[in-house]
Amino acid sequence: MCEEIRVQLLGQMVRIKQGREAGQYAIIIGVIDDQFVLLADGEKRKTNRPKKKNLHHVEMVDYISPEVQNSLLETGRVTNGKLRFAITTFKVQVVTDLKKGDLHDGER
Template sequence: MYAVIINVEDQRFVWIADGGKRKFDQPKKKNLIHLELLQTICSEVVDSLKESGRVTNGKLRFALKKYVDQMKSEAQEKGE
């Protein structure tokens, strides 16, 4: 399952949302030791959070789908 970190509470906890099951208005608090962090930043999500302090659930779903599709595409290229 993929999600976007939408807020960092402290060095130990973050708030995540995926725009589907876990909406922006009801994020899940997660301990970092339970997550596998990926070094990917979605500029659309970052810009939205900086401008308004919010991000739409549609934008979260779009960012996650774009990432998953990119990973699948790269995996197929390596397999060929």
């Protein structure tokens, strides 16, 4: 996987499609290879024990947390509090808008 794509994935919000945590949101905090990423949410899945997940088992959400991405690129790590804040902000801004009648893909 080229470095540019790897950097673009850091801080990417995803919705888990399969497994015990299906339906929950998490953030990509690391990229292993073309197929696997490391996910954390700062609550149940902390940064010190991220979940290794197949990219086919997650749904990419059109939202990248700039705070998380900048922290990962500058220091190589991110705090659990920052992850919780980013997920909460995403849920308030995007998920509540979706519940008002908009579908995720822009159709009505």
